[in-house]
Structures are given as C-alpha cells and as structure tokens.
Amino acid sequence: DTAVSQTPKYLVTQMGNDKSIKCEQNLGHDTMYWYKQDSKKFLKIMFSYNNKELIINETVPNRFSPKSPDKAHLNLHINSLELGDSAVYFCASSQIDQYGYTFGSGTRLTVV
Amino acid sequence: AQSVTQLDSHVSVSEGTPVLLRCNYSSSYSPSLFWYVQHPNKGLQLLLKYTSAATLVKGINGFEAEFKKSETSFHLTKPSAHMSDAAEYFCVVSPNYGGSQGNLIFGKGTKLSVKP
Numbered sequence: 001d002t003a004v005s006q007t008p009k010y011l012v013t014q015m016g017n018d019k020s021i022k023c024e025q026n027l028g029h030d031t032m033y034w035y036k037q038d039s040k041k042f043l044k045i046m047f048s049y050n051n052k053e054l055i056i057n058e059t060v061p062n063r064f065s066p067k068s069p070d071k072a073h074l075n076l077h078i079n080s081l082e083l084g085d086s087a088v089y090f091c092a093s094s095q096i097d098q099y100g101y102t103f104g105s106g107t108r109l110t111v112v
Numbered sequence: 113a114q115s116v117t118q119l120d121s122h123v124s125v126s127e128g129t130p131v132l133l134r135c136n137y138s139s140s141y142s143p144s145l146f147w148y149v150q151h152p153n154k155g156l157q158l159l160l161k162y163t164s165a166a167t168l169v170k171g172i173n174g175f176e177a178e179f180k181k182s183e184t185s186f187h188l189t190k191p192s193a194h195m196s197d198a199a200e201y202f203c204v205v206s207p208n209y210g211g212s213q214g215n216l217i218f219g220k221g222t223k224l225s226v227k228p
Contacts, residue, residue, distance in 0.1 A: 033215070041150075041200055043218040056215050090156065100146060101216060105155035 003027050006091050006104035013081055014112055021076045021107045023091030029102070030095055031055075032074035034066060037088040037106070046089075049074050081111045114139045116205045118219035126227045131175075131190040133222045135203030138184065145186045146204040146216070147177055156202070162186060173197070198226045 004025045013019050025032060033056075034046040047066045048056035054066070063079045078085060091104040119134040137143060147159040160171025167179040177188045186203060203219040 035216075041221045043156075043202065043216075045215040048215055092156075100158050100161050102158075103148075103156040 004091055004093055004102050004104040006089075006107050008107060009105065010108050010110075012110045012112065015081055015083060017081050018077070018079045019081060019109070020078070021089055021091075021109070023074045023076070023104060025072055025091075025093040025102070027093055027095070027102060029093035030071060031093060032068065032071070033092040033094075033101070034074065034076050035090040035092060035103075037090060039087070043090070047074075047076075078109075081109075083111050085109060086111045114141075114143065114205050114207050114217050116203050116217055116219040118201075118203050118222045120222050121220065122223045122225070124225040124227065125193045127195055128192050131188070131193045131197065131224065133188040133201050133203075133224065135186045135188065135219060136184050137186060137203070137205045139205055139207060141207045144206040145177075145179060146206070147171065147175070147186075147188050148202045148204060148218075150200045150202065150221075152199070159188070159201075193224075193226045195226050195228065198224055200224075 006023050031050045033048045035043050036046050037043045046060050049068045051071050052068045065077045068074045088106045088108050090106045092101040094101045115138045117136045145162040148156045149159050150156050159175050160169045162169050162179045170176045175190050177186050200221045200223050202221050204216050206216050
C-alpha cells in the first residue's frame, strides 16, 4: 500500500503543451510538497501546502500551479511546457512535529 | 540561512570496505539533519535522521551518522560496503523552528560506487 503515490511515472510531451502530475498520500500528513530534481540530481523545493493552504512558494514560473483539493492530494499543473521543464518531480508529505519526509517515487517529465 | 555541503561528488569503495560520505552544514537554528538515498531511477528513501536527541544516529542497512556541532558535520558511515549500497546519497538540513519543520534543503549528492 503506497504511502505517497504519484502519477504518471513517466511523461513525454511536446513544448507548449499543458500537463498535470497527481500526488496522493495515505499517511494522514498535514503538509505536502513538490520538489524538482534537475539533470545534475540537485533537488529543490517548489511548493509546500499545509492543510490545503499554500505556505511555501519558491521562485517558480507562474506556468506552474499547484492545486490541493484536500490535504491528501497535491497536484501540479504546468502550462506552456518548455524544454527546461524537463526534470524529475517529486511529491512528498510530512506531519508537523514528526521529523522526516516521505517521498513519492517521482515523475520523470521530458519535454521535446 | 541554512545550507549543506557534501564534500565529495563521487566516492568509490570496494565491497567489504568502510564507507565515509562527508557532509557539512550551516544553520542559524538548531537543525534537523537527514540522509536520504536514491537508487537509480528510484525515489528517495530516508536512511536516518538527527533531531537533537542522541548525536550518534543509527539508520537502516547498517548506516550511521554522527552529529558534531563543533565541526558542523554530519558524516555518513558504514563499516562494510555491499554492492547494493551503490546509489546517490543526499545530506539534508531542515531548520528546526521550535519543533516545527521548514522545507528541506538538499546537498548536491554523493554518488557511491561499490567495486566487487
């Protein structure tokens, strides 16, 4: 029973398209995140939601829009995809006062 | 501000020999520190975490790390490498705002290769 699940696992799409990545956690955690891992394996936070409210929004183009319909879900929608958006996107969740995050297995996005 | 520096981008060891992956951190607060492992084309798995309790932390798969405040270090060690340990390892810092969590700040990773 997967704790943090992301779909799809792989996504290949053309420049200019709009795509979404979905994330769900069944851990009962209050906080969810999106991280981006670039081609050099560097991981950086993009967004953080706590109980459906945005609490961290790093310097990310406004083509990226997170949506949290409830605290168990955090989806990432990307408009007008660009070549530089190619990366692995990780969803994660955590619970306040419990240290350590649980990561999903990642979505490898390739823009061609 | 918080930051983390992994001193080696690539470490190569022989199977059965010790592993040392080095990490230094900078934090304005008492930090929480973590090591995560990422096997090829896989997600991130938590190896161990330090959260201001015991300074020597034991994790999964025989790994351990020691928090040394005077050296601002949190090096990861294992007495005897196994082929299955070959992966990318990330040292991570999180500010510890009175017990709550901020976002994780990742090091650039150390790739561990294990030779037979």
